Amino acid sequence: MGIRFVPFFIAIVTTFSAGAAFAASPIKIGGLFAVTGPAAFLGEPERNTAKMVVDEINKAGGVKGHKLELVVYDTSGDATKAVQLATKLIKDDHVTAIIGPSTTGESMAVIPVAEREQVPLISCAAGIKITEPVKKWVFKTAQNDTLAVGRIYEYLQKNKQSKVAILTVSDGFGASGREQLKAQAAKYGISIVSDDTYGPKDTDMTAQLTKIRGSKAQAIICWGTNPGPALIAKNVRQLGIKTPLFMSHGVSSKKFIELAGEAAVGIKLPSGKVIVADMLPASDHQKRSLMAFVRDYQRHYQAEGDHFGGHAWDAVMLLKNAIEHGADSSATIREQLENTHGFAGIGGVFSYSAQDHAGLNKDAFVLVEVRKNGWAIVK
């Protein structure tokens, strides 16, 4: 009887203390996003989402009485600018934690500042280098490429397809993908029979694909961001190649289907769960967060929430979660972030630890297939 009342008491006590602490000082959070420039497709939804989430939290009375205050700067994708603005956030605005930057290059540049000034940084970029090796003050919310590669290879292994051709774009994203595709192949018993690249501005990839058609590949894996993969999909159709085509998570957006049209049908790719949120079974841990994010974003911006916005959603909510667990200073927030366990966000279920500041496993990705009427989850 007594034990059953304990949670009840705790609830009452915390409610009161929350009420009493209503006048608690606001917690300042800095945001560094590439809202303009070449990485604007990342930075814009990230900034929108961060603003939206902070507003909603404050409307609901803040976190344990603390209102959140978001200070956002635009880095325009420039690492030098990102470092200056990070310093400004810490020295002039006295923020308690920083969300962002949007790209791996900027994040790597800002890390030394965060480490020196001892301010927690939750990066929204995907590069594996950001959290490997682990830096004391740096966390990230975007999924590693490793996990996406793992998803594809696992599927191929299950379907007994062991010879693959890879076609990667010659930029940072493609190079990282190519590295991971080669590094993990052996683990899944896969051999790469053809290894080609294409330029980010190339307009015709039939030469590379003709070469692949002549090889013994059982699957083609293409690693790039729009528009290249859409052209490749069209070229594959033109050449009448029947080998199954896989893409990276870099094109898991409506835009890809729009660009590739008919040619997109049948393509499989690993993707975060946002684009298939409504198709997930109710038992999925992330379902509630995903639906809330998609609905809110639609209401605020009349646009569909995407993965990138999701990275910022996760970053703000992870901070909120840490503050709910009693953190209110840079040091305590860092400590609580590291203790995060089983936090179901947009990018996946986060469990940080002292050895892991990326926090996700390969369940963060689902394999989806493009059908005539949109996405479908591949079992």
Next chain:
Amino acid sequence: MKVREFLCKKRKIMQLEQILQYTFSGLSTGAIYALIGIGFSIIFNATGIINFAQGEFVMLGGMLTLFFLEVLKLPLWAAIPCAVAVSALAGLLFERLAIRPLRQPTPINLVIITIAGSILIRGLAMLLWGKDTHAIPPFTGDEPISIAGATILPQHIWILAITLLIIAVNKFFFFHTISGKAMRACSYNRRAAGLVGIDVRRMVLFSFVISSVLGSLAGIIVAPLTMTAYDVGIMLGLKGFCAAIIGGMSSGMATVVGGLILGVLESLGAGLISSGYKDAIAFIILLLILFIRPQGLFGKAESERV
């Protein structure tokens, strides 16, 4: 033994099919380079400058077609002439506002102005239409056509046919019309042309309009295959420039052949050597031609232009 022979034969056929495919791909990209290249040489012959904004008219062709299709909801057959007309107007304005008012029209000043113009046009396009890539529907379906083991799309046939048509019209214009002959006269000797009563400034204006029409047409016919965005003009412009250099800055067949050679070599290089060197091939050719045969691959030492 027989099995081995059979396999050997099969392999050879496959290789032939591959090379045929590379050649087809190369010819269609080459045709685009050729059209852009001719635009370069027409302006070069009329003014003696390289118009580095040429690539931007290629972009304008594609983006304007998209604009007329999506925003004004015109059908494709109406959107294309509208896009060409607006590009021609842009070419005209460019000459009137940026090239003509120049006090001291030294070639270096003019070339730098065209570079500035290209940055300006690209920036405006980005502000107007955003940074996204857009797809344009193919002119007539996209069911692949198989020719001797290689496959092409109906759009490839459109590209080759329209290029041929444009080259024929171009030839006719320069050799059988008064304006065309006057423009040729300007390219031989501006002063003499002026002395016999040819309005040289008008011919310069003409050359900009014709080049922007050619550029925008190239941009339109290639857009269904390659898609279009505000920044597609840079690379296509450079490749077109290479084609013009190979052709020795002639606005006739030499540049067309230059474009086709470039396209096919690129495609063969990507397929047989390595795809990483695709763009390098174009620029190595450019450098070699400039070093060894600056008059172009087919030109005599004192090249006859146009």
